[in-house]
Amino acid sequence: MTKPRQFWKGTFAKYNYQFVLLLFLAVWFVVMGIVNHSFLSMNNIATVVTRLSEIAIIAMGMTIVVIAGGFDLSVGTIMAMVPCIVGLAYGQGVPFAVCLAFGFLAAMAVGLLNGVLIAKAGFQPIIGTLATMTALRSLIYVITKGKPISSFPENYMQLAHGKLLGIPIPILLMLAFAVFFSWIMSHTKFGRFVYATGGNIKAADIAGIHTAGLTIKVYVLSAILSALAGILYSSRLISASPDAGANTSFDCVTAVLLGGTSIAGGKGNIQGTVLGIIILNFIINGFNLIGINAYWQMIFKGCVLLAAIGYDSRRKPGFKMVKQKTA
Amino acid sequence: MATPLLQLVNIRKEFPGVLALDKVNLDIQEGEVLALVGENGAGKSTLIKILAGALSGYEGEILWKGEPFRANQTWEVQQAGISTIYQELTSCPELSVAENIFLGREPKKKGGIIDWKRMNDMAAEVLDTLHMHINPAARVSSLTVANQQLIEIARALTMEAKLIIMDEPTSSLSEHEVKTLCEIVKKLREQGISVLYISHKFEEIFELSDRISVLRDGKYIGTRDTKDASLDEILAMMVGRSVDMHFVARSTKKEEVVLKVDNLTSKGFFEDISFELHRGEILGISGLVGAGRTEMARGIFGVDRVDSGSMVIYGEERRIPMSPGEALKLGIGFLPEDRKEQGLVLMMSIGENVSLPSLAKNKKNFVISFGKEKEDVEDYIQRLSIKTPSLNQLAQNLSGGNQQKVVIAKWLASKSKILIFDEPTRGIDIGAKAEIYDLMNELVAQDYSIIMISSELPEVMGMSDRIMIMHEGKQVALLDRDAASPEEIMGYATGAM
Numbered sequence: 001m002t003k004p005r006q007f008w009k010g011t012f013a014k015y016n017y018q019f020v021l022l023l024f025l026a027v028w029f030v031v032m033g034i035v036n037h038s039f040l041s042m043n044n045i046a047t048v049v050t051r052l053s054e055i056a057i058i059a060m061g062m063t064i065v066v067i068a069g070g071f072d073l074s075v076g077t078i079m080a081m082v083p084c085i086v087g088l089a090y091g092q093g094v095p096f097a098v099c100l101a102f103g104f105l106a107a108m109a110v111g112l113l114n115g116v117l118i119a120k121a122g123f124q125p126i127i128g129t130l131a132t133m134t135a136l137r138s139l140i141y142v143i144t145k146g147k148p149i150s151s152f153p154e155n156y157m158q159l160a161h162g163k164l165l166g167i168p169i170p171i172l173l174m175l176a177f178a179v180f181f182s183w184i185m186s187h188t189k190f191g192r193f194v195y196a197t198g199g200n201i202k203a204a205d206i207a208g209i210h211t212a213g214l215t216i217k218v219y220v221l222s223a224i225l226s227a228l229a230g231i232l233y234s235s236r237l238i239s240a241s242p243d244a245g246a247n248t249s250f251d252c253v254t255a256v257l258l259g260g261t262s263i264a265g266g267k268g269n270i271q272g273t274v275l276g277i278i279i280l281n282f283i284i285n286g287f288n289l290i291g292i293n294a295y296w297q298m299i300f301k302g303c304v305l306l307a308a309i310g311y312d313s314r315r316k317p318g319f320k321m322v323k324q325k326t327a
Numbered sequence: 328m329a330t331p332l333l334q335l336v337n338i339r340k341e342f343p344g345v346l347a348l349d350k351v352n353l354d355i356q357e358g359e360v361l362a363l364v365g366e367n368g369a370g371k372s373t374l375i376k377i378l379a380g381a382l383s384g385y386e387g388e389i390l391w392k393g394e395p396f397r398a399n400q401t402w403e404v405q406q407a408g409i410s411t412i413y414q415e416l417t418s419c420p421e422l423s424v425a426e427n428i429f430l431g432r433e434p435k436k437k438g439g440i441i442d443w444k445r446m447n448d449m450a451a452e453v454l455d456t457l458h459m460h461i462n463p464a465a466r467v468s469s470l471t472v473a474n475q476q477l478i479e480i481a482r483a484l485t486m487e488a489k490l491i492i493m494d495e496p497t498s499s500l501s502e503h504e505v506k507t508l509c510e511i512v513k514k515l516r517e518q519g520i521s522v523l524y525i526s527h528k529f530e531e532i533f534e535l536s537d538r539i540s541v542l543r544d545g546k547y548i549g550t551r552d553t554k555d556a557s558l559d560e561i562l563a564m565m566v567g568r569s570v571d572m573h574f575v576a577r578s579t580k581k582e583e584v585v586l587k588v589d590n591l592t593s594k595g596f597f598e599d600i601s602f603e604l605h606r607g608e609i610l611g612i613s614g615l616v617g618a619g620r621t622e623m624a625r626g627i628f629g630v631d632r633v634d635s636g637s638m639v640i641y642g643e644e645r646r647i648p649m650s651p652g653e654a655l656k657l658g659i660g661f662l663p664e665d666r667k668e669q670g671l672v673l674m675m676s677i678g679e680n681v682s683l684p685s686l687a688k689n690k691k692n693f694v695i696s697f698g699k700e701k702e703d704v705e706d707y708i709q710r711l712s713i714k715t716p717s718l719n720q721l722a723q724n725l726s727g728g729n730q731q732k733v734v735i736a737k738w739l740a741s742k743s744k745i746l747i748f749d750e751p752t753r754g755i756d757i758g759a760k761a762e763i764y765d766l767m768n769e770l771v772a773q774d775y776s777i778i779m780i781s782s783e784l785p786e787v788m789g790m791s792d793r794i795m796i797m798h799e800g801k802q803v804a805l806l807d808r809d810a811a812s813p814e815e816i817m818g819y820a821t822g823a824m
Contacts, residue, residue: 188694189686196683199672206630206669207737208655208687266674 017260017311021275025282032286039289046168050160052281053170054079054229054236056274059252060181061222063273065125066256067185068218069198069265073129074114075252076245077136078107078226083234084144084242091151104227110136111223115216133249140242149240160236170232174274177225182270194218198265254301255280257308280304330393332357332521333378333409333490338387340373347373348385351547353540355490358519360512362526362536362553366565366817367616367782370545371525375494378523379411380404410483411492416475420468425450427467428482453481457511473504480511484520491515492523497531498617509535527615529558529823541565558823559814566784566813574764574789579607579771584639586659586745586776588627591636591647596622597800600636604745604778607771611791611808612780614820619800620780621664624747627778628661629654640745655688657745660738662731664749664780670734671722677733678704678718684741707736711766728759735766746770749780764790784813798822 033040058075065072082103089099110132117128162169185191196204197211204211226248234240253263259276261268280301287297331354340348348370355361365371376382378389380398389396391407398404404411418427425447426433434445450463459477467475476496483491493512497505512522512535526532532539532553539556541548541564548564586604591597597619604610612620626633629648638647640657648654651661663669671680681704686695704718711732715725722733731751738746751767752760767777767790781787787794794811796804796819804819818824 187697189692192679192683192686192695195675196672196679199674200668202663202669203672204683206628206651206661206663207683208650208652208741209683210650210652210687266672 018272018275021259021272021279025275025279028279028282028286032282032289036286036289039286044285044289046171048281048285049278050168050170051236052277053168053174054232055248055251055255056174056277057177057232058222058226058229058248059255059273059277060177060270061225062249062252063256063259063261063268063270064181064185064194065218065222066253066261066263067198067265067268068194068215069125069201070118070215070218071125071129071253071263072114072219072222073126073249074110074133074136075222075226076248077133077140078110078223078245079230079233079248080240080242080244081110081136081140082107082227082230083240083244084140084149086231087149087151087234087240088143090153091149096153100231103231104224107223107227107230108220111220112216114223115219118219119212119215144240144242146242148242150238152234152238152240156235157238158235160232170236173228173232178270178274185270190214190217195266198267200266251280251301254305254308258304263309329356331355331390332359332392334390334393335374336388336390338374338377338385338389340370340377340382340385346545348377348545351387351542351545353547353550355521355523356537357489357521358516359538360516360522360524360536362524362532362539363542364526364532364539364561364565365542366784369542369565371542372494373545374542375411375413375492375523375525378404378409378492405486405488408487408489409492410479410486410488410490412476412479412483412494412496414495414498416472416479418467418475418478421466423464423466424454424461424470424478425463427478428453428463428485430482432486449485450481453484456484457481457514471504473500473507476500476508477511480515488520490521490523492525494525495527496524497526497528505531527821529561529821533558543567558818562814562817562821562823566817574785575768577768577771577792579768579774580792581606581608581774585641586778587639588647589637589639591623591626591633591638593622593626593631593633595800597626597797600797600802602795602802602805604776605792606776607774608792609767609771609777609779609790611787611794612778612797613782613784613787613794613816614797616782617799618797618820620797621749623797624661624749624778624780627654628659628747630661652687655684655741655743658743660684660741660743660746662734662738662746662748662751664753666727666730666734671730673723674721676719676721677708677713677715677725680722680733681707681718681736681740684737684743688741703740704736707740711736711739712762726759727755728762731755731759731763732766739770744775745778746775747778747780750782751779752781752783752786784816787816788813796820 029040038044058079062072062075085106086099086103089102090096114129114132117123118125160170164172185194193204193209193214196207196209197214201211233244255276256273257263258279259268259272261272283300284297288294333355335351335353338348338351351370351374363371373382377385380401380403383399396407398407419430428450429446434442434449436442447463454461454463457477457480459474461470461474467478470478480491496508500508509531512524515522524532524536536553538550538552539561540550541561543565551560583606584603585606589601591600600623602610614620622631625631629650632649633647636647638645645657648657654661667673678700682700701718708715708718713729713732713736715729722730725733752763771777779790788808788811791808794806794808794816795802796816798820799822815824
């Protein structure tokens, strides 16, 4: 039934924006490669990609939350909390596997709390997660007494610094997750229901989807991915800081929106977010290499956010209709 | 006769695809209460909006005190002396009574500072003329709905309104409050203020009005002096039309009862609803907006919880669904009244929309089988003749009629055989309406059973085997199609019978 031409037209429209992003990235690589010789070195690229793997994994969870019509401010706090719990428990002589289990269970509990606050108690996502974020940060300071934790096993750093087939493990993890979650979102009922819930929660409810349960699952998933990112970052530094992840949720959302996911929900994909993270990080990296002051870089992030949201509101369904009506 | 205060001459208003008002003539004398009646969709709201200056782009002429008057802004209308009190209150709940009365016109001292004392005194004065004993400094949110309404009347009085338009002012008032309002309307009339009173409640209309004007399908039908008019005459004017010949006779209704509900109650919305739905039957549910019909449908489908009642499906006692998912498993489907808000995920494709309930119903299959999905959806697109180039088309790009068919396809694909349609033809054009009717006839011929909520009398009378009529949450009649007359249905629906 579907004519090939329409198929290509549709596919192009769907990924049109992401082609533009890719093109932009390519241009940036060429320009920066000419301006600065170390930018295109294998060493620089591997370092940047390894670093961005952590935030990319969180941003994947955030993408799913945003597509489901939500928002998760607590990701950075969960990322900070989990390694602190793991390190503290290990320092007390608890077997490491049990410590990890503690960490992930705590993260899941926070995700569950977020989900229940939003889906059952009816809080706005931004308010519900702001509350858990704030309370949790305070809890982290209490249990760590505000000091970094560095009691980790000797080979803990192998996770972030090790390589498999010559590729750093964090990059492999990121790629595996990206493939897995983009498959989940496009090929499973869970993914379909996430899009439906974010697209129109009333219609999704009436279609028989248990939207409250789905919302809770989505926040738990986001928390688990944040926990994993926390493990990666503490393994990279062999230390867990109670201050970590202060800007993480904002950086993630910037990347999610830049990648073409709609803040209103119902639209977007994992590939776009990974692309968004890569672009943001290589731009910052480029700025650093040519010596632009780090303090200036926040302005750039703000502008990117505005540009992405501006683009997003422009292609919202019915945007033109609304304009006509009010005119 | 003296020059009328307000005269409407051949008012015509067209929305894309719909003629909302056609050659409407009305006149209101000074110090007169004119009641305006008509079915849902007769054009009353459109007329009010035009009068209030909230809607432009109409044809025809409005004469105000004999002079042509064309207002494009609500404040111009208010300044001229026409105030409108809408069904939904428009006060600012967190401001005081006096602030609301004088909003935008606060008395000021030299230097532009609000003269609070004078404002409160003036507010007390006007409240006194309405015999309202309310502290002008009280917050509006602390008042009852009835008193909030009176605040708006007070506001109209301070603007020296000559005409006050009231749009179903008693729809959310208790009986005692209705009496108070009626007294106030009479008092306004004594002061020489005219009132255009829009209501469905004939008791008030006959008590209050001097004359009654009737609209039907956007057309002006006529005006009667209240003292000479009979209820039957007015009802006949409201519904008086031959039932559309498009409807065909059917004999698909079987003996078997597929759904039986008893004493379904949800406090504040509907109570003691009992009916049986037969295989192959269309059970029409008629009533005014706010009669509790949609709430009842949502209760049966598990969208909202009910307080009590019981349900038998295909001869088996079942608990009333606690969620749409449960209703879906019982084989019930629900076409909500607003397809864009509740029926469809507009940014998803037709195919994705159609398969949502089927996926939700089937607990197995974590991975979607695209081949089977495509096959199923294409089958239903063909069967319902949904006009679309492909099933990947986004639902938002379809016409209203085709969107409605997609919603129906959702439930057919999920094998639901008991279908609840809430206003299935609302907001779609005539041609698409006929197609939906054909489709419904075909469905009942295939042993589907349909509960159809509809505010359009010809539709209810033409499509239903039996008609249940609801009024203020109660089931007031259950008639066979052949035994029901439009006047009778309208009489039950308005509580006049």
